[in-house]
Amino acid sequence: MLATEKPRHDLRWLVAAGLIPILLCLLFTLLEAGQMVKRQLAVTSSMLMSQAENISDRARVMTASLQEYKNHRCADIKDELQEYGSMHPYFRSVGLIENGNVICSSTFGERQDSIEDIIRRPLPPEHKDLWSLSVAGTSGVNNRPAVLFMHEDRDGFASYALVDGQYFIDFIWAAGMRHDYDISMKFGDGFAMFSGVPATRQSDKQWGNHTLNTHSDRYAITLNVTSSRSELLYNWRQVLLSLMPMALILSLLFVALTSNWLKRKSSFRDEIRRGIERSEFSVHYQPVFNLQTQKFSGAEALMRWQRPDGHWVRPDVFISAAESEGMIVPLTRYLLQRVIQDSAQWQLEPGFHLSVNLAAEHLQHDEFMSDIRAFAAGMDHLKPTITLELTERSLIGEDRMVSQRLAELRREGIIIAIDDFGTGHCALSYLQTFPLDYLKIDRGFVNTIESVDGETPVLDAIISLADKLALKVVAEGVENEMQLRYLQNHGVSFIQGYYFARPMESAVLSEWLQEHNGSVPQEPTTR
Numbered sequence: 110m111l112a113t114e115k116p117r118h119d120l121r122w123l124v125a126a127g128l129i130p131i132l133l134c135l136l137f138t139l140l141e142a143g144q145m146v147k148r149q150l151a152v153t154s155s156m157l158m159s160q161a162e163n164i165s166d167r168a169r170v171m172t173a174s175l176q177e178y179k180n181h182r183c184a185d186i187k188d189e190l191q192e193y194g195s196m197h198p199y200f201r202s203v204g205l206i207e208n209g210n211v212i213c214s215s216t217f218g219e220r221q222d223s224i225e226d227i228i229r230r231p232l233p234p235e236h237k238d239l240w241s242l243s244v245a246g247t248s249g250v251n252n253r254p255a256v257l258f259m260h261e262d263r264d265g266f267a268s269y270a271l272v273d274g275q276y277f278i279d280f281i282w283a284a285g286m287r288h289d290y291d292i293s294m295k296f297g298d299g300f301a302m303f304s305g306v307p308a309t310r311q312s313d314k315q316w317g318n319h320t321l322n323t324h325s326d327r328y329a330i331t332l333n334v335t336s337s338r339s340e341l342l343y344n345w346r347q348v349l350l351s352l353m354p355m356a357l358i359l360s361l362l363f364v365a366l367t368s369n370w371l372k373r374k375s376s377f378r379d380e381i382r383r384g385i386e387r388s389e390f391s392v393h394y395q396p397v398f399n400l401q402t403q404k405f406s407g408a409e410a411l412m413r414w415q416r417p418d419g420h421w422v423r424p425d426v427f428i429s430a431a432e433s434e435g436m437i438v439p440l441t442r443y444l445l446q447r448v449i450q451d452s453a454q455w456q457l458e459p460g461f462h463l464s465v466n467l468a469a470e471h472l473q474h475d476e477f478m479s480d481i482r483a484f485a486a487g488m489d490h491l492k493p494t495i496t497l498e499l500t501e502r503s504l505i506g507e508d509r510m511v512s513q514r515l516a517e518l519r520r521e522g523i524i525i526a527i528d529d530f531g532t533g534h535c536a537l538s539y540l541q542t543f544p545l546d547y548l549k550i551d552r553g554f555v556n557t558i559e560s561v562d563g564e565t566p567v568l569d570a571i572i573s574l575a576d577k578l579a580l581k582v583v584a585e586g587v588e589n590e591m592q593l594r595y596l597q598n599h600g601v602s603f604i605q606g607y608y609f610a611r612p613m614e615s616a617v618l619s620e621w622l623q624e625h626n627g628s629v630p631q632e633p634t635t636r
């Protein structure tokens with residue numbers, strides 16, 4: 110049944126249901142795009158680094174070969190040096206150095222220039238035997254970077270190779286162009302060679318930029334690769350295009366499910382309200398047998414709901430719906446009224462225990478006390494002992510107000526029972542804090558009884574706990590004689606279950622009790 114008016118917060122639920130998959134998709138794809146950019150950066154870095162290491166390997170071999178010319182006169186070796194310099198790729202010049210001065214080079218032959226003059230900067234203060242340094246230019250080619258590779262020995266003799274920086278710039282430029290990366294590479298603490306114009310470089314701190322810094326394991330090479338925001342956005346768009354259709358389908362599905370849920374939710378609320386107005390709810394009563402007096406000394410009131418189409422709604426379904434839809438208090442008030450009406454036809458012994466179930470929310474309600482007192486007043490003509498059955502959940506938090514209310518009602522002769530004991534998830538401390546009289550063992554525990562002489566540790570523990578706390582015990586859901594005997598042997602006095610009686614209509618309760626009290630049935634009833 111459709112709710113006639115759709116509250117505004119229902120619309121919020123629908124909007125949230127529609128947006129959540131889309132927002133999650135946006136977030137997930139953004140994260141995935143970030144990961145893709147990082148993976149691409151790593152691939153590019155590794156490719157560039159191995160290229161740079163490859164050229165460094167060649168320079169190292171070159172400088173090692175030149176070591177054999179130590180103590181040779183330049184005039185004797187300059188042709189060979191020239192051949193080295195021109196026959197091998199990458200090298201701008203190679204040569205030999207003594208005490209910081211170039212004594213022979215492949216380009217100029219014999220000369221006496223200091224190496225610092227050639228690279229136009231001081232040498233690094235500390236260096237190993239084999240080292241390298243990138244420089245902005247050399248005295249011969251001052252507008253193009255170069256990388257100096259040195260192989261020094263302890264006598265002040267060194268061989269060197271100058272690699273033209275254009276090789277490095279070319280391959281970092283090619284890699285950078287493909288992904289719009291900014292790449293810089295430097296050797297030692299030297300000049301950083303860039304893939305583009307330094308002035309146009311993106312700031313590393315900009316949103317969407319990713320930077321990867323790597324160092325070679327074998328050479329003093331530092332590589333810095335920064336991707337731009339546009340790279341991230343490009344990847345994001347690619348992932349979004351593949352995942353967004355699924356997110357849209359999910360979004361529609363969520364909206365449909367939420368709308369369905371809202372319909373059911375609001376229709377349940379309306380239907381319970383209408384059910385109360387149309388008296389669709391009724392009360393059935395399940396007698397409780399007292400093993401000590403061998404009489405049915407009480408009955409539990411259990412709500413029933415029959416829809417106009419004849420369909421019975423299960424109590425656990427409509428009770429929990431009423432609780433979550435804020436309808437449990439009106440529904441319980443209706444039940445209390447119905448019990449008073451039903452009782453007009455009954456004849457009961459004074460003190461007969463009549464128990465009703467109460468929800469946690471009702472205990473907190475402002476009119477709880479007046480509701481119960483009005484019920485007690487309405488039942489006064491039969492002088493029953495009214496029992497309030499509360500679930501463990503009702504007592505969570507050890508609410509002082511609830512405790513005081515229950516204590517007050519007890520003083521007025523009302524009995525408090527804890528229902529479905531052991532099935533809630535709450536601390537046992539409430540057993541001491543709250544004023545209680547009865548403990549009802551859930552039928553789940555009764556079901557664990559396998560033989561009259563067997564052991565059911567949890568059930569036994571519950572019975573002995575109740576005994577220690579001086580609480581009377583009612584066992585629910587007793588269906589056979591074996592369970593009955595077991596409970597009797599363990600000192601349980603009150604038995605409720607199909608073995609004795611199923612919940613019955615009000616019209617038959619009084620007669621049934623008269624018929625059975627005093628002559629307890631030996632066989633289970635078939636009602």
Ligand SMILES: Nc1nc2c(ncn2[C@@H]2O[C@@H]3COP(=O)(O)O[C@H]4[C@@H](O)[C@H](n5cnc6c(=O)[nH]c(N)nc65)O[C@@H]4COP(=O)(O)O[C@H]3[C@H]2O)c(=O)[nH]1
Nearest residue numbers: 411412424425428444466467468586587588605606607608
């Ligand atoms: N298998 C089996 N079941 C047995 C046997 N003997 C009794 N029962 C069932 O066990 C349930 C006992 O009620 P409950 O533990 O208070 O559990 C109740 C109670 O928590 C709730 N409920 C019912 N009426 C009301 C009510 O008026 N107000 C509130 N707040 N809750 C109610 O719904 C639950 C289910 O009620 P029902 O379906 O009537 O189910 C009843 C009863 O029909 C047996 O031998 N075997």
